[in-house]
Amino acid sequence: MIDELRPMLQANGAQGELDRRVLQESVDALEKIGAFRVTQPKRYGGFQxxxxxxxxxxxxxxxxxxxxxxxxALHNMAGWLTALMPTQAQDEVWGEDPNTRVTVVLSTSGKTRRVTGGYMVSGEWGYASGSLHAGWSFLGAELVDEEGNFDDTAQLLVPASDLTLKDTWYVAGMRSSGSNTWVAEDIFVPDHRVMRGTPALGGEYPGTTEDTPNVYRAGWIPWLNVILVGAQLGIGRAVLDKVLDGASRPIAYTNFAHKSDSIA
Structure with missing residues (x-):
């Protein structure tokens, strides 16, 4: 189904670079076929x-x-992370709207203060790809105990409504990714939306139960690294398509009837 959307995605790509955001037509078309729900649990209608x-x-x-x-890629990565959280957190994200998209910024730049039932959080997180089309985000932070001493790193699941988005993504390429900067100013994040780093690195996730499918038991770091290669492979194939498309065309101001005939 995605292959059928390719002409539209290609046509919208140039405008997306100018607008510095993926066109809504592209987002809507991909949402319709479930392209953002690859890693979402089946109980919410995802493909798991x-x-x-x-x-x-x-x-x-x-x-x-x-x-x-x-x-x-980033929305599906964040969807997998969401599936590692307790059911209460997953319901908050997908319970009312299963099409809700999540972003993720792993950098632990957030600062916290321990309070009853959770943490008060402040910070800025750049390179938030997909932020323009997301309802929630995972944001990295350093946790402290009641005395303010370092306790652990963590990923915090936060609704976009608690954040502001700073327009910072002014770059030469991939402008449509909308990788802007999330900003939090003393917001509350409850404990059930906190994924501690040390247990997670060891494969212990806050939402794991005896019934958790194997796909949500994979190693955290290897999984997050491997899945990013898909977008890069697709971009490489698009370049190859472009080269092959032009190979049969003549070279201007030469005797070559086809570009492929030239050794240059």
């Missing part, structure tokens, strides 16, 4: 897909447009 499924989807989108592929 594997890392290979994730790579395949991002690669197919990337063949149409790189910026769109990048946010697709």
């Amino acid at each position: 897909g594997t890392s290979q499924d994730h790579v395949d989807v991002a690669r197919a989108v990337g063949r149409g447009d790189g910026g769109t592929a990048w946010i697709t």
